[in-house]
Amino acid sequence: MKRVFCFVLVMLFGTVLAQNRVLVAATNNEPPHLNPAITTAGNVNTVAGSIYSGLVGLDANANPVPELAERWEVRDNGKTYVFFLRQGVRWHDGQPFSAADVKFTFEEVLLKFHARTRAGLEGTLTRIETPNANTVVFRFANPYAPLLRRLDNIEAPIIPRHLYQGSDPLNNPVNQRPIGTGPFKFGEWQRGQQVVLLKNENYWRQGFPRMDRVVYRFIPNSSAAAAALERGEIDYLWGVGGADVARLRQVQTVRLERNPAGAGGSYCISTLVPNLRNQYLKNPRVRQAFYHAINREFILERVNFGQGRVARGPIASTLPFFDPNIPSYAFDGERANQLLDAAGFPRRAGGMRFQIRFTFAPSNFGSLGDVLKDQLRQVGIDLVLEPLDFNAAVDKVYVKKDFDLGVASLCGGPDPDIGVKRLLTSKNIGPIAFSNGSLYVNPLVDALLDRAVQTVEDERRIAIYRQLQQAVARDLPYFWLVETEGFRGYRSAVQGIQIWRSNAFENATVGDN
């Protein structure tokens, strides 16, 4: 029996050796389609990032670097941007890429269906001009500072006009068989299993990519994915499950790497969303007590397996905009008890003061509910868990507003305008997912947010955002728990993966292990 197995293995291994320039990357989340211009979903970007390009890329420090645009000029104090496109770039089907593709993508697709690009540019972008096939001009009503950081292939991937024009971009068959300008072209999609990408021989960056094929394998169970990495069935794993990190560290052929920020310089903060209209949580002293009662170090250690940092505010501590001097509300049960007594909510018979419902999705936040329930009952707050699936939880908290306390993983980009503004501005209160969910209204904060967008110099913008963080830390419209980080695992034979880019494999190679 064993001999048969060995025979089979040798046969299979033979085919493996024949094509060793294959990189196998695994993720737990299969995308529904591969058009990154109509969605902000991470699972689409994970795969489509290798197929499409943006006008401008981002380096490891989230600074803009040339991609489809070879160079650019900022004119009129930030009201006009001129991009000079790289010449001779071709789509994967051989058609030439030109300025018309850029104009079409923005006007017909991104500004209609890409939520973050819409939020950033709608209303302020007045015109896109294409004076010739290799030049694109963006004209704004007011100076628009964040533009260069919003043009990478996650925020603004350029899709082919000749295939999308006159069609419904949501239902275009090209979404299933994408044609891009990136380092890899689409090969095959075996649904439920894997997407195979092939080397783009005509890629504009000479000598790249270095692999013949990249296979994206979809493995929903994280323990099984870790096992596959350990066995060498896969080369690279996005998001190693927290429980698997310790064990994979012991495996010699596997290396783990912390990624301080996601692709495009983005970050995510797991954040509690209190309903500021709730009879208890509308009281600022109750909110302060609440924050003091939560042991964020413990949550980081046990729920997030030490992957990340304790969060203190809406802007990630890794960004230059972060203000290290905001109050931190350290874990202090005694202080929490005092504040709650002073707020007029004494402990009643049974030791509890009042009840708060916690609406959340255990599939996304694991044992966070168990931990919060235990920590809050120490100060007499009775947290009633209301576990739902993710979609229903978002619906209940954000759309129906039928909640006391919710939770969300709120992500932002390298510029606070992406991601932070939507949570805090009073203009964004409504039945909309991931809007200003706590129903927070502070005119000072509104004014600061508006001023920050129209200011171009980084120094002055940093000052404005610091002022904003001070105000928000006083009001506590949210409880920021952990700036989450992931571990990515790869076989030690793999080199050159650029985790900060969405086309992470352009430079990757797999040696003999």
Added chain:
Amino acid sequence: MNRVQGTVVRGRGSQKSRLGGEMVFVLIVLASLLIAGLLPSFLAQQDPWRTGGPALAAPGGEYLLGTDQLGRDVWSRLVHGARTSLLVGGLATLIALVLGGMVGLLSGTLGGWIDELLMRLAELVDTVPGLLLALLVITLIGAGIWQVALVIGLTGWTGLARVLRSRLVSIREEEFVVGARALGMSEARVAFKHMLPLAWPALLALLPFRLEGAILLEASLSFLGLGDVSRPSWGGMLQDAQPYLRQAWWLVVAPGTALAITLFALSLLSDHLQRLSNPRLRQLGKA
């Protein structure tokens, strides 16, 4: 031939005593479950919700069965989990029994278009794969233990209804029932007085089977992230434990063993009841 018969007869004597031994085992298991379910704090002093102990401490010492990632006492959670599992399983079984019993009784005694209608309904329920339906409904109405029990109960009654119905239909034609009817007894009286007492053992024999299915389904829903997380349950513990299969075996072994022993005892019980309720097998035993 004679030799064979001899063995059979000899074997039967010891079989009886062994069956007795098995039933004692079943009773012990069920009794400990009942104690755990009713008086969990009696068996486990630690607070099962208290986090903050050392993470993944091995069994022995301060923690009888070790701790989990959040530092909670596994023994305590196991004991309190018995209550959840029993509650979900028992409640689901009860719902299934009431529904299945009613449908089976109506179908089997009345017959005609009511029978036809009810059996179509059972078919409708059976045609949708159980776990898919449970998945859908739990996703939509939320994952409390009441909801889980309700879903399992609502999808699990059809088998009970069918067994009861077929039993009743076969009894309906037996001489003494026909006779009773001929003597002018009302349908309802015939049904309750003469038919049901003969039919219900078959139903009873299926109950442990239902309970078993309910406990397993609760565990499966937990695996898909749709269990009730607000109280410890064996299914939930197993689901929490699966990433630690190789680092903290006790997290899997504790609830796994508890679940396996419980299901085992229930299977034994159901097997035994089936044997008792089946007249032919009983006859074989007497031969």
Added chain:
Amino acid sequence: MFTYATRRILLAIPLLLGIAALNFLLVSTAPGDPVIYLLADSSDPGLVQTLRQRYGLDQPLWERFGAYVGSLLQGNLGQSITQGRPVLEAILERIPASAILAGAALLIAAGLGIPLGLWLAKLSLYKPRLERSTFLAVLLGTGLPPFLLGQLLILLFALHLGLLPTNGMYSVRGTPEGLSRFLDLLLHLILPALTLGLQPLAAIARITRAQALEVMGQDFVTTARAKGLSERMVHIKHVLRNALPAPITLLGLSSGHWVGGAVITETVFAWPGLGRLAVESTLARDYPLVIGVILVGAIGVILGNLIADIAVAGLDPRVRYE
């Protein structure tokens, strides 16, 4: 038989319509919204409005219901909201993987379960003690939840012994052709099929055993023996023939397991079948796709029962097609 099968299939059509209608109402009135999924983590009122109009979610429920049932009556399962392509296309792709897994698990369950049950029944006449302990072991085997069983199998056969792959349907590096492709599939199939098939195996063994024991006690078997038929002939001719209908009917009735139960197995082994599609489309509230998968599952159950009934009728001349 042919007319019987046709009639049963025709009768199933209203049943399927009923299932689709019920599920549509169930999904549409429940909390959650496909637009939440489409938006990913962004918030944009204008986009929400665009998308709601796009997918008709701004229409009253009864109008959407009417439109859905209308298109269903024309044989159209609709367009998947998340994938942006026809539901039928998305489902058809997944059927081969599901069918292969179910077929293999069925083979394990029936191919091992029925002989095991017969053997146990026979054994109980000769060696009751051994029979009892084997039977108890079978019972114990049913108590392991499939998600744990699957992971234990991965641990043992993939990681510890290094014999079998951990995930997927085919090897990821290079797609071998011909025979080696088949062997590749076989290697990938073993663990998931075991995981899915073990529980039904125990159930089949159990019911076959009970049925065989019952048959053995009946008059005609005793008569056959008395007529001088050899034990082997008695078994094949009478016991097997009369004991088989029960496990076959059970297999037919439990065909839901092969579709629904596979969700867990598919998740553990990254098997590209319909179960994962059901989970993912439910979480995304992709209504047309959810109902489509449920309908395909229901068709599977109806066919499974039909095949089982025909098989039973073939075995037992007393059974007639009604």
